Amino acid sequence: MLGDVTNPTGKSFGSDNHAGVHPAVMAALAAANTGDEVAYGDDDLSRRAEQMLCDASGAAAAFLVFNGTAANVTGLSLMLRPFEAVICAETSHLNVDECGAAERILGSKLLAVPTPDGKLTPDLVASRLGGRGDEHRAQPRVVQLAQLTEVGTCYSLPELHALRDFCRENGLLIYVDGARLANAVAHLGCSIADMAGCVDILSFGGTKNGALGVEAILVMNGNLAATALFQRKQLMQLSSKMRFLSAQIVGLLEDDVWLKNAEQANGMARRLVAAISGLPGVNLAYSMDGNAVFAEMDQELAESLQRDWRFHVWSANGKGRCVVRLMTAFDTTEADVDALAAAMRDGLIHVKQSTA
Amino acid sequence: MLGDVTNPTGKSFGSDNHAGVHPAVMAALAAANTGDEVAYGDDDLSRRAEQMLCDASGAAAAFLVFNGTAANVTGLSLMLRPFEAVICAETSHLNVDECGAAERILGSKLLAVPTPDGKLTPDLVASRLGGRGDEHRAQPRVVQLAQLTEVGTCYSLPELHALRDFCRENGLLIYVDGARLANAVAHLGCSIADMAGCVDILSFGGTKNGALGVEAILVMNGNLAATALFQRKQLMQLSSKMRFLSAQIVGLLEDDVWLKNAEQANGMARRLVAAISGLPGVNLAYSMDGNAVFAEMDQELAESLQRDWRFHVWSANGKGRCVVRLMTAFDTTEADVDALAAAMRDGLIHVKQSTA
């Protein structure tokens, strides 16, 4: 072992998916488990969950699905015909990490745009609008954003307003992958409704926020929701015992558990950034706007840390430097962060010695 | 109110989906919720769940998905190219109740065959094999059975052997929708492996058996599993916090909870059949082979009962007679059944009086 400081807490920085289920969600599941209930969402608890989601976001309708890929594809299914295309960041989860689900399920082309920081801009969107009206070209119809983006950055409200205005002028709809929407809201200090008001359909991720497994699709304009029940069922996302998806949402929304969870995760990411900000040879690769710290460092240091800590090496430049992703979650503690930071400091010393 | 006997227990006979989560499953979920764990199934609990499923069935591989429609479509995706067709019973869940998911997701045609009792036979399958090798025809490739069928009947092992032999001789694969496989196993007094050995891929339904929401796809021949991880992800069925799907499976398989649950449901269905067997004008519409009682009765009686009891009217003949489906579940009690039977007896008296 290069360093002496190990991982005393066992905490993973690999993903906010590595965290378990928040106690409030477990309690809500238990509370929902009383006797019989109608299936497929025609129950009071499900109506309550939907109402809470609509109240918090200003949405006209809300639909629960099982996971983030399904939220993206089902959400997009409400906006697209197969000859229409989606403009998205090249790094987006939709484009990279969903095994081509959008193409297979929707039949639509993704127009993936390289970005410096995972964020689209009106100019970047405009660059893919050539060929509108030309029958030979897939027709751009939806701009897909992620909030947070896949590299942990967050659109500001002015940035969203600019995109909204551009899209409205150009006959484009906006879909937001909100797998980490809570972290974005906490980062911006706004409300869900502030963000939702800029777009047409967005997902609100429960799973990474502390749920067992549930994502909500929020449809701002009721017209877009007209086919949602059928699309959700046909896309294999209708839960029979729906009350247990709904309970998770209620567990997160009551008492603002979702926001506290996001704030905790974000706070721990800020603490991690502060702790490593002065470390020689360790740099932030992207603006840290939520709960994902992308740190550039020597590959030797990263490998040393991976012996005791779980995290992803995002990319490597082939010349000894790499970018690692360090994710915090609702249950990341100060002790977890401090131990990791100590390990990095310690590792730097040992790496330096070993290469001296 | 026509009858005086109401529903003192509040039990639904509408669906085994109306039941909640079995305590063993809730306990398993709680036990799995300890600290961090790797996502997407690369964890010990998930490996254990898969091993338990393979041990119980003789399967080469097992894959967990979110719901029954997904199990069917993902399972079929391992066997089919889009120009290949599925022979299934016209009444099958796949054909009737999945909003066309198979057609949309797989692109394949369903060749739906009318059956007297929900069950396919070699002769019925043979009736749809015309046109093999003819490029104008979708090519039959998979025979889809349900065990239990949608009308509550159960294939005997000899019936399955006959279908297996026929299919092997004719280059057909067999897929079994096992949303209620546990009830079938309990009914036949065989093992899961006895049944699985007759087919190529089958699902094992957890949800209706007492889980919160999980279904397993059991692949008997490892070659058919080669693409399963990719298909599952692309079909939006990969759970990030997989341990919580796996925990449900472990909770059901440990101590044969699944079998006890099925036996309880089946026993209560038998009790219900016994209780109503002598009632005038009430007849079984199908052989009762598991936990679904299809009873033919006067529509007036059905409507009377529906004031206090939840169940589906399956069909009506337009002349005052109808068939109702009465489902039992793992948590149906003798008191529930006796109360419903009493209500039926009582209802018959009142209906008779009112029409006298």
Place this chain on the structure above:
Amino acid sequence: MLGDVTNPTGKSFGSDNHAGVHPAVMAALAAANTGDEVAYGDDDLSRRAEQMLCDASGAAAAFLVFNGTAANVTGLSLMLRPFEAVICAETSHLNVDECGAAERILGSKLLAVPTPDGKLTPDLVASRLGGRGDEHRAQPRVVQLAQLTEVGTCYSLPELHALRDFCRENGLLIYVDGARLANAVAHLGCSIADMAGCVDILSFGGTKNGALGVEAILVMNGNLAATALFQRKQLMQLSSKMRFLSAQIVGLLEDDVWLKNAEQANGMARRLVAAISGLPGVNLAYSMDGNAVFAEMDQELAESLQRDWRFHVWSANGKGRCVVRLMTAFDTTEADVDALAAAMRDGLIHVKQSTA
């Protein structure tokens, strides 16, 4: 050889696809082959063909595609989302003879209805409307007719009016597979517009009528045409040298060649029916309403005839009787028909002798 009468003309009764290209079409192709022309339909000849089609039918727009399967699938693509279903006759070409193209390309379920004569009725359509609004069911949206049907029968205008009225009352659209629309128009003595006015989208088949290979999609309501250019291109049906598809249409529509062709084919089918009407043991299986004669006869006779004549055995009852399909085309002559009829008479004598 059982009979002495062979096939002196070499004419096939196997399909109207066995005929070649009508001289007027060949002339139109040659006339179109003069120098350069813009591709993809933006040329005068293509505009003329579209205008002629719209004038003849009252359509708002017309689109040319390569073959009949493509006309059906592309036409339906203008009316359907994947969770919506098509009600069609079980015997329809769409359901039986297109290798599952509709399911794969559109993702939609076909609700195939058994019919006595290949024709749907309001009652038959109504029988498949259960489950509308139920998210578990594919939602019927289009009623697909064929005119002529696959068994050679023809909807009368009153039958079409009844279907139109029923569909409008029930929120259903009508699509007509008009691969043999010309034969139907000739049979009914109406105009294309009379028929087109009863439906929403129909195809007008050129290929079987004497073209080299072209089918037109006629869209009666312009709103339904909004996406047609994109759908046609994405469905691989946009011809680059479109003028040569258009020329075929012009060749058929000018001087009513299409109608004369259909009348010739129909007249020869009537002549065949007359010639065989008195033959012992030879019966019409379906009403002969165009250019397809379905004759029931002894299998031995059919096999005897097949030595010299090309036609399809449509079905066999397993007890020595079968139904054969005898198709006439624009170039079938009286001599062709008389020779076939003579062969049938002759065959009957020999078959009788051989079995005596």
Place this chain on the structure above:
Amino acid sequence: MLGDVTNPTGKSFGSDNHAGVHPAVMAALAAANTGDEVAYGDDDLSRRAEQMLCDASGAAAAFLVFNGTAANVTGLSLMLRPFEAVICAETSHLNVDECGAAERILGSKLLAVPTPDGKLTPDLVASRLGGRGDEHRAQPRVVQLAQLTEVGTCYSLPELHALRDFCRENGLLIYVDGARLANAVAHLGCSIADMAGCVDILSFGGTKNGALGVEAILVMNGNLAATALFQRKQLMQLSSKMRFLSAQIVGLLEDDVWLKNAEQANGMARRLVAAISGLPGVNLAYSMDGNAVFAEMDQELAESLQRDWRFHVWSANGKGRCVVRLMTAFDTTEADVDALAAAMRDGLIHVKQSTA
């Protein structure tokens, strides 16, 4: 009008699709139009066309389809499951000009790679192979090349050999879009078989070479052809009067008409390059390797020329410069080229004067 030289021949340089049908093809169509023939390709002429294609290329099987998009999508359908991806040049016709047909019909993701000259290299392909075996990623399976590329460049045989070796080592198949394969063969001075031997499936384009409308899919390895008849039919590409597609192929292959056509087109492109090579401010944007001349020039010049000549402005830099595409065809003459070159010289003088 800026220039005095107009377009005396009326020849389009807009596309090789603007040309008509070669006389040899028209003659072959007429020769095929003699009496009845079996449909769907089961005729002698079709067998002859397929045999000629296999003989010329070394293919195990050949299949005719209607157009280039269909050739690409049907060809790829023989190699791909929906979770598998296609690596292609960002500028490829498949990616840009087919309205998303591949995504809709195949469900597969296109991994589009920016290239300097429309050509992929082993290194460019390697750059998209990350994530193989990772269930979250669409799995690269096919490398799609175009020969000629969309920007008129041609892979040399050594380049193809390098790609073939790389792909074999990496478990990748190669598909070639050969809409202009004849031009590439003529350019390289090799045989079709020389080129075909480097790849797994390729198309051979008839339409741009002088046909009315036909493309061939050549399958080098017979195993890949096993599903082709069904895929072609389901993808709506089976011609009923197939003999008339086959006749076009025979017309082109007999007496090497295809090669002479390609040589004529290529020669005229070379003549055009020679004529404009010394013009001030006019530069070749890409290597001219067949029949497409991409010339960079002042937008003002391009606009001036477009008054009399038909061609595409491919791109514009927003600062007064643009790239135009000038295509030659089998029927482009020296007079056509010389007239265009004269117009360019003339236009340059006038543009210069007008801006002086």
